[in-house]
Amino acid sequence: MNLMVTPYPPYRDGIAAYAVQEVRQLRADGVDIEVLSPLPSAAHHHLALGGVRGMAALARRATRYESVIIQFSPEMIFGACRTPAQRVAVWAGLRAVASQTKLEIRLHEIEYGPLDRNPAERRMARLALQAADRLTVHTRREVDELVTRIGIDPDGVTVVDHGQAFRAATALNREQARDELGVGRAGHVFLCIGFLQDHKGFDTAVEAFARAELVDQAELHVVGSVRVDHPELTAYARRLAGLCRRTEGVTLHQRYVSDEEFDRWIVAADTVVLPYREIWSSGVMERAKLYDRPTIATDVGGLGDQAPAGTLFFTDTDTLVKAMTERATLTAGRAPAAGRPSAERSATGNAGSPPWLVDSDAPDRDRIEAQIRARVRARQLTEPVEARAGAAVDPLLALGPLPRPHAVSGRPGVSTVKRLIRRVIDWELEPIVTRLDALQRATIEATAELDGRTDPDRSDDPGT
Amino acid sequence: MIEPAVEPNAIGFVPPRFGDDVIGGAEAVVAEAARGLARRGHPVEVLTTCARDHYTWANEYPAGAEAVADGLIVRRFATQTDTSGVHRDRIGARILTGHGVDIAEQQLWANDSLRVSELWHHVLDTAGSYRALVFAPYMFWTTYAVGQIAPGRSIIMPCLHDEPTAGLDIFTSLLAGTHGVWFLTEPEAELGARLFRLPSRHAVVGAGLHLPTSYDPDRFRAEYGIDAPYVYYAGRREWGKGWSELVESFAELVRHHPSDLRLVTSGVGPIDAPSDVADRIVDVGFLSDDQRNNAMAAATAYVQPSVMESFSRTVLEAWAAGTAVVANAGSAVVSWHVERAGAGLLYRNGLELIEALQFVADRPEAAANLARGGRAYVEQHYRWDAVLDRMETTLDAWLPATAPATAARERVAP
Numbered sequence: 001m002n003l004m005v006t007p008y009p010p011y012r013d014g015i016a017a018y019a020v021q022e023v024r025q026l027r028a029d030g031v032d033i034e035v036l037s038p039l040p041s042a043a044h045h046h047l048a049l050g051g052v053r054g055m056a057a058l059a060r061r062a063t064r065y066e067s068v069i070i071q072f073s074p075e076m077i078f079g080a081c082r083t084p085a086q087r088v089a090v091w092a093g094l095r096a097v098a099s100q101t102k103l104e105i106r107l108h109e110i111e112y113g114p115l116d117r118n119p120a121e122r123r124m125a126r127l128a129l130q131a132a133d134r135l136t137v138h139t140r141r142e143v144d145e146l147v148t149r150i151g152i153d154p155d156g157v158t159v160v161d162h163g164q165a166f167r168a169a170t171a172l173n174r175e176q177a178r179d180e181l182g183v184g185r186a187g188h189v190f191l192c193i194g195f196l197q198d199h200k201g202f203d204t205a206v207e208a209f210a211r212a213e214l215v216d217q218a219e220l221h222v223v224g225s226v227r228v229d230h231p232e233l234t235a236y237a238r239r240l241a242g243l244c245r246r247t248e249g250v251t252l253h254q255r256y257v258s259d260e261e262f263d264r265w266i267v268a269a270d271t272v273v274l275p276y277r278e279i280w281s282s283g284v285m286e287r288a289k290l291y292d293r294p295t296i297a298t299d300v301g302g303l304g305d306q307a308p309a310g311t312l313f314f315t316d317t318d319t320l321v322k323a324m325t326e327r328a329t330l331t332a333g334r335a336p337a338a339g340r341p342s343a344e345r346s347a348t349g350n351a352g353s354p355p356w357l358v359d360s361d362a363p364d365r366d367r368i369e370a371q372i373r374a375r376v377r378a379r380q381l382t383e384p385v386e387a388r389a390g391a392a393v394d395p396l397l398a399l400g401p402l403p404r405p406h407a408v409s410g411r412p413g414v415s416t417v418k419r420l421i422r423r424v425i426d427w428e429l430e431p432i433v434t435r436l437d438a439l440q441r442a443t444i445e446a447t448a449e450l451d452g453r454t455d456p457d458r459s460d461d462p463g464t
Numbered sequence: 465m466i467e468p469a470v471e472p473n474a475i476g477f478v479p480p481r482f483g484d485d486v487i488g489g490a491e492a493v494v495a496e497a498a499r500g501l502a503r504r505g506h507p508v509e510v511l512t513t514c515a516r517d518h519y520t521w522a523n524e525y526p527a528g529a530e531a532v533a534d535g536l537i538v539r540r541f542a543t544q545t546d547t548s549g550v551h552r553d554r555i556g557a558r559i560l561t562g563h564g565v566d567i568a569e570q571q572l573w574a575n576d577s578l579r580v581s582e583l584w585h586h587v588l589d590t591a592g593s594y595r596a597l598v599f600a601p602y603m604f605w606t607t608y609a610v611g612q613i614a615p616g617r618s619i620i621m622p623c624l625h626d627e628p629t630a631g632l633d634i635f636t637s638l639l640a641g642t643h644g645v646w647f648l649t650e651p652e653a654e655l656g657a658r659l660f661r662l663p664s665r666h667a668v669v670g671a672g673l674h675l676p677t678s679y680d681p682d683r684f685r686a687e688y689g690i691d692a693p694y695v696y697y698a699g700r701r702e703w704g705k706g707w708s709e710l711v712e713s714f715a716e717l718v719r720h721h722p723s724d725l726r727l728v729t730s731g732v733g734p735i736d737a738p739s740d741v742a743d744r745i746v747d748v749g750f751l752s753d754d755q756r757n758n759a760m761a762a763a764t765a766y767v768q769p770s771v772m773e774s775f776s777r778t779v780l781e782a783w784a785a786g787t788a789v790v791a792n793a794g795s796a797v798v799s800w801h802v803e804r805a806g807a808g809l810l811y812r813n814g815l816e817l818i819e820a821l822q823f824v825a826d827r828p829e830a831a832a833n834l835a836r837g838g839r840a841y842v843e844q845h846y847r848w849d850a851v852l853d854r855m856e857t858t859l860d861a862w863l864p865a866t867a868p869a870t871a872a873r874e875r876v877a878p
Contacts, residue, residue, distance in 0.1 A: 009584075010609035010634075011571050024588055040547045040575045042584040042609055171616055180664065225633065229566035256567050256633035258641025260615035441564075 001032050005049070005058065006071035008037040014283045015108055016041075017259065019071050021165040036061070038076050050079035052086055055093030059100055067102040067133075070094075074111045084118045091124040098131035105132045106160075107142065109280040112149050126150050138162040138281040139302030162306060163286035169263040177268035188218035188331040190296075190324060191269035193262065194284055195227040196237045196254070201275035201298070206243050206250050208275075208320035215249035218328040220273075223265050225256040267291050271327045274303065275320065281306050296323045467529050468537065470593035471507035473865045478587075478597060478611070480578065480604040482512040482538060483525065485750065487700060487732055489777050490601040490623040493648065493671045497598075500852045502534040509537040509594075511587065513580050513606070517732075521545045521578045541583035552576040559628050570634045578605050587613050596863045598646070601774070602639070603629055611638055617863055619644040624652050624659075625772040626796065636660050644862045646855070648775035651796040665862045669855050671775050672848030675784050675839075676754075681762030684755060688748050693828055694726035695790070695821060696763035698756055698778050699770075701733030706769030706792055708736070713817040715741040721818075723825035728763065730756060760785035765808075765824040765831050769817070771795040780846055783807050783838025788831040790820045807838035 006019035019035075026033050036058075037043035038050065047061070048054050055077070062068050070077075077094070081087045097103055107129075115122040129135050129152055136158045137143055143159060146152040170177065178185050190209065192202040202222050209220040222244055226237045237254065244252035257265070266272060272288040274297040281302040288295050289308050297303050299313045307313075312323040422429075470476075479494040486495075495510075502508040514523035521543045529539045555573040559565055565573070583606065591597065591614035599607040601623035611618055620642045624630055636659065639645065644665035647653040653668050685691065695714075701707040714727045718741045726744055729735070730751040737745045751759060760766060766782035771794035773779075779789050779801055789808030791798040802808045811817045824831045859865075 010575065010612055012567070020588070023585075027585070027589055035581075039572070040544075040579060042579065042581055044581045046546075169615065225567060227566075228568040229564070256637045258612060258615060258637040260641035261637065 001034060001065055002026075002067045002069070003034050003036055003062070003065040004069045004071065005036045005076075006043075006069075007039070007073075007076060008035055008041040008043040011037075011039065011041055012256070012259075015071050015073055015076075018108075018162075018165075018283060021167060024167070025165040034065075038079075048080075049076055051081055052089045052093060054080070055090045055097070059093055059096040062097045062100040062103075065101055067104070068097060069104045069106060070097075071106050071108060072110070073108045078111075084114065084121060087114060088118070088121045088124050091121065091128045095124070095128040095131045098128065098133070103132045104134040104136060105129060106136045107146075107280075108138075110146075112145070115150060122150055126152060130156055134158060136160045137302075139305035141302045141305050142280065162281050162283070163289055166286055166290050168290060169259045170267060172264060172267055174267055177264045180264060181268055183221065183268055184219070188214070188270045188328040189268060190218060190220040190327075191223065191265055191272050192220070192275065193223040193257075193265055193272070196222075196224045196240055197227065197233055198236045199277045199279070200224075201277045203240055203243055204275040204317055204320060205273045206240070206247050208317050208324055209250060210247045211317065212321045212324045212328070214324060214328050217332055218249065218324075220247075220250045221253060221265070221269075222250065223253045223255075223257060223262075225254060263287060263291070266293055269293055270331055271296055271324075273320075273324070274298065275314075276300055276303065279303060294327065296320065296327060467539070470509065470590050471537075472593070473595040474507040474509050474537075474593065475501060475859070476509045476511050476587075476594045476597045478511045478583075478599045478606050480513055480606045481515050481518060482510050482540075483516060486516055487750070488518065489699070489773075489775060490621075492777060493623070493775065494598070494600050494621070496672070496848060497852070497855060498536055499534045500848055501855065502536045504852060504856070507537075508535070509539060511539050511583060511597075511610075512541070513543045513578070513583065514540045515543050515578070527582075539586065541580050541586065544579045544581060545577070547576045547579075549576055559632065562628060565632070567633050570632050574605065574608050574634055579609070580606060584610050584613070591617065595865055596643075596859055602635055608634060608638060611642065615641045616643055618642045619646055619858075619862070621646040621648070622652075622656065623648060623774040624655055625774055626655055627772060630655075630659055639663075644858065646858070649797050649800065651800045652774045655796065665858070667854065667858050669858060670846065670851045671777065672846045672851040673777065673780050673784060673842060674848060675843065676757050679761035679785055680758050684758035684762045687755075688728075688746070690726065690728060690746060690762075692724045692726050693764045693825065694728045694746070694762075695765045695767050695824060696759055696782075696787075697727065697729045697731075697767050697769070698751070698759070699731045701729065701731055701735065704770075704772055706771065707733065709814050709817065710767055710769040711735070711737055711745070713814045714745070714821060716814075717818050717821045717825070718744050721822050721825070723822070725764070725821065725825040727767075728759065730759065757781065757785055760787050763787050764828045765790050765821075767817075767821075768792060768795070768798050770798075773797045776801060779808075780842045783835060784842045786832070786835055786839060788824070788835035789838070790817070790824060792817075801841075805838050805841035807835045807841065809834070 004019060004023060007013045007016040009016050009020050023033060023035060034045065035043035036045040036047055038046065038048065040046045047057055049058065078087055078090060081090060115125055129150070135156055138160060140159055143154055143157045146157060147154050172180065175185055183189060190205070192205050194200055196202065205220060206222065222240070226233050241252055241254060244250045266287050272284065272293050272295045274282060274285060274295055276282070276298050277300065279301040285295060285297065285303060285306050294310055295307060296312045296314060297307055304313070312326065314320040314323050477494050477498040479491050481488065481491050482495060498508050498510050513521070514525045514527050515521045516524040523542050525540050527540050527542050529537055532538055551572040555565055555569050559573065587597065587610050594617060596617055596619055597614060598619045598621060599611040600621035601607065602620060607620060611620060620639060622639065622645065629635070639660040639662065642663060645656065645662055646667060646669045647656060648671050650668055653666070656662055656666070697710060699705060715738050717723065717725070726746055728746045728748060730748045735745055735747055748759070760782050765788045766778065768776060768779050768789060768791040771792050773795040774797060776795070776798050779791060779798055782789050783805060789802060791802055791808055791810055793799050793810035793812045799810055802810050809820045809823070811820050
């Protein structure tokens, strides 16, 4: 019996999506494999990893298996570590796993910062990684970094194809995918897709699209959601929403999408844009390759190695403008894009709405009206406040939820005392914070509603 | 044990529980649909858990595959319930009170109860062998998690209620990404259109009843020693199903209005009656279909206190038995049934329920006359043959069978 240690579905996560495709392939090949995930999931087992205790438990379990594959990410391995000493101990635990069984470490990402700061951790990381029977990464650049930053022997590192086990989640063609998504067939569709977070750089793509002045022949769709309700992430999403709202030809679809819808967007796209500020390697790039969709990307992390021939790389907004213009020119022969303001497109319910169910030969007026009403209602219920709002609500949105001060200090022991104090007074503070956030939310809702009423572009009244 | 291979073109139904002694509206609809399609010659499998009880999810049936009546194959997989439930309770409370819950928390909530890893991996391995996979109802892990594996051949029968969980991102993305959606009623479909970006392939297929040709109310009364007039409730006795409100209102009726009325109930869950009215509430336990039909026929009225209804089979069973219904107007589906059939009374709060019960107690003959149109309504709209026809039509349009199974079906079908 073999074991894979990894985040796993139904959690939506890049590594989970990667791992399940490998598990499917291994099982199809007759490999007897179980899965252990850090949180309860569809995996056979779960174990709270992220700290010393979890890694020690994994080392004990490893003896039961012929081999163990760890889909390594800092969040899963070190997420609960609070001190450098704990991190060193976790690396030692990983080394212990390697001593118990045949171990493959598949490095999806590694944090070099702590290793640079702490020679002891760097040394233990090197020992742990080299103790594995197999150390695998997805790009040559990652091998080079391991060699230069940690001193790993390059002969001990194997590069494996990121998309070797990837399978298509949709059988639709481009036209069908666009119909299902409510995207026009004619224009050149640029796509940015994934969790909305600063390091993905989707804002750069929006700015470049605006500067390229492509609105008559192209549109940019930004698709994704905020992964966790963290002030930094929600603030970024709000900024991005505002930017998209103000940029003609850009539509933000801020929602959580299924694997199938994710692939549907890739298929619908003419060009997938990966404006990442930092990344190790990209699952989105692999899915674009799977459907033969061209990409425009920054040359960061392993993207350069991962990218297929024909990928356009850019270094700043100017070069991205040039790349987008070049790509849009290739489809300029098709009929022009809608070229309407994004606000108008939202109001007419083009993007993301279900198709009309109407018998062309015998249209049923009641049924059409019912669909119109259902669409309006569905939009009111599902559209995030940010997408409905006009300008007046922006300052409120920028505030974000009331942040709690971080319990950190450079002095030994002070962080612990701060955390203790917070725990003691939390029963008093929490209701106040909750109430303040609720009041802010209510104010945002009310202001957004007023914004909607006063913005003539957003009227739902067919008479206006 | 060697598991049988999936027959080509098999239709797989994936309910959280399956069995003759399993109580649950969605489970009953799935079981009937699976058996009905199997009787029509389709290769049909039921992929489910070993659990009988949805409170404990304990593994009570043996794991593995077995052939049951009508040529149905049932594959059972062991449940895992090894989490503390802390996230389920904490996050669940916030969901119910309408607080925002981010995606990470929604996922924690959804995975902190029943999980069925072996079922999930069975579908991961074999999804391509099935013509279609039908999941119901939407909120269980078997639908939320397993339903994501092969969306291109998945149909979800959400059995939707208007409740806070229905709007969670994890479910809206599931419904948006699935190949097709089957609804049980028009009100449920309208709710689905409001809450979700539905795929283009969605239809109201409905659900049906097998109408008994005769009832024996006296036999039920004799069997359980019930002489007095009674109102009846069948199903899960839990807060979410409106049981608590029914008990409270019934207790108030007993305390303040002189009547001999009893509340008879069958199903599962604690009674939790106030001590001063406990002797007026009769729990007859689990009933067979025949016993339940007789209990319906013997009742002065059937009470449907739940707002969480996507079809409300018991309301239709009551009408089929010629019994009036007293129902919670908060359920769009039940209101829709009552308004169309005209064979019952709707109440909007506990006070109105007390008055409705009082009416039933005071004027049983009027209640019986009120029920007159009920059976005709059921006969007209809820026959299983018509439901299975609609399921077959949509399957043929959305996920047509490949040639060999079509040929087999043609051989078997009359």
